[in-house]
Amino acid sequence: MHTTDLGWLIYCLLITFLSFIHLLRIDAWWIRIWDFPHTQLTVLAGIGVLGWLSFVQDFSWPLWLAPVGLTAALLYQGWLIWPYTPLHPRQVMRQRSPRRLRKQVINDPNTVRLMSANVLMTNTQCPKVLALARKHKPDLILILEASQQWAQALKPLEADYPYQILYPQENTYGLLFYSKLPIADQKLRFLVEDDIPSIYAQLTLRSGQVMHFYGIHPQPPSPTEHYRSTERDAELVLVGREARQQTEPVLVAGDLNDVAWSHTTRLFQRISGLLDPRVGRGLYSTFHANYFFLRWPLDHVFVSHHFRLRTLRRLPNCGSDHFPILVSLVYHPDPTRANQTPQPEGDDLEEAQDIVHRAKHD
Structure with a gap:
């Protein structure tokens, strides 16, 4: 040869x-x-x-x-x-509005807009994040990899976002959550690992509708982070189980340190029953922001069947290794959609139970 x-x-x-x-x-x-x-x-x-x-x-x-x-x-x-890809049927239906009604859309009491950004703890371009928030005026802002320096730099947001869950850390797993919507119940949780927080918030839309928000950022499997994926997978399973039990609308967002097509993320969808607005639209790859040839979708938004999608955008880079994501959702319940949500298959429930057991006992 x-x-x-x-x-x-x-x-x-x-x-x-x-x-x-x-x-x-x-x-x-x-x-x-x-x-x-x-x-x-x-x-x-x-x-x-x-x-x-x-x-x-x-x-x-x-x-x-x-x-x-x-x-x-x-x-x-x-x-x-x-x-x-656009060749696939969409999981989350589009909510279309005529141009002449754009102002009413912005003030729609059933609309919720979220900006999620992994800002990179060592990034010093804080004004760019503030500028994105002021430009797009989301109702909710989730900041990941937030240090005390980031919490201080983003303090101007508190004037427009009176409801907050702030837990900055110096280990790249700090979280900052800002909300214009009232928070009726909130929890800072450590579901699997003692230094990896996640947040839960029960929010009230301007229409009075209650919704449940989960912000998560589990550790990835890598030689510099964690030697296995079990802890990450267990956190997704635990949030998925809880989301499945909610009867009101659910929104899960964050850097899952996993890709949309992985077995773990697909298992999460089947366990939770949540829908991915990217399906039928595009990858919206958010990492790595600086190297186009090493890019995949790490930052996610999953929603319950109660929502329709107005917009989903990958925003310009703000100095991080992740692009921020902006999503606009409309509470638009459709009873027929409730029967079209992902369901557990085969041994999904046993696998989920095994993942949680190993994460907590191995």
């Missing part, structure tokens, strides 16, 4: 292997990190197929396994990403 042929064979086998390794239900970080780069692996698999056809063209046994493996990888990546 020529050196060129051998090089392409190794390349093809490697990309095929990396495309499927995440299917192993092993929570070690060096397995789970391959949940993330599926758009990149799609491009690399396509290059491999073209390279094989252009430079090798040897389809004898067992070499034909290389292009077959890459083709299977391409089809699999397409299956994962397809829901986040």
Whole structure:
């Protein structure tokens, strides 16, 4: 075998292997990190197929396994990403309004606007975040990776956002939550790990409708953060279980340190019954803001069937490694939508129970 042929064979086998390794239900970080780069692996698999056809063209046994493996990888990546394209039916319906009614839309008592931003704790461009908040005037602002310095820099927000849950930390897991909507009940919680907070708030829309908000930012599996994904997965399961029990509208937002197409996030949707507004619209990849070739959707918004979507936008970078996200939702209950929410499948409930048990006892 020529050196060129051998090089392409190794390349093809490697990309095929990396495309499927995440299917192993092993929570070690060096397995789970391959949940993330599926758009990149799609491009690399396509290059491999073209390279094989252009430079090798040897389809004898067992070499034909290389292009077959890459083709299977391409089809699999397409299956994962397809829901986040306009070709897929939308999970959250659009709430359309004529232009002449735009002012009424802004003041609609059933509308709630959220800006979620992982600001990067070491980022010093605080005025950019303030400018985004003042420009878009969201009802809710969730700031992640908030240090004491960030809490001080964003203090001007408190004049317009009289309701707050503030828990800055110096470990990149601080949270700041600002609300124009009254908070009837609020909890700062440490669901799995003692230094990883999440928030729960029972909010009241201007129409008087009660809604439940969860802001989360679990630890990712990585060599610098956590050696496994179990704790992250358990936090998602616990929030998902609680969301399923709510009868009023639910909104979950934050940096989940997981991608939209992963097994864990799809399990979260089936456990919670919540819907993803990106489905049928786009990836809205938020990380990494500085490297377009290493970008995937880490910052999420999930909603109950009570909501329709007005807008979903990825906002300009504010000096962080994440783009902020802005979402505008309308409380628009439709009884028929309640029967179309994701439901647990197969052994989902047993798997969820096992994840929580391992996170708390291993």
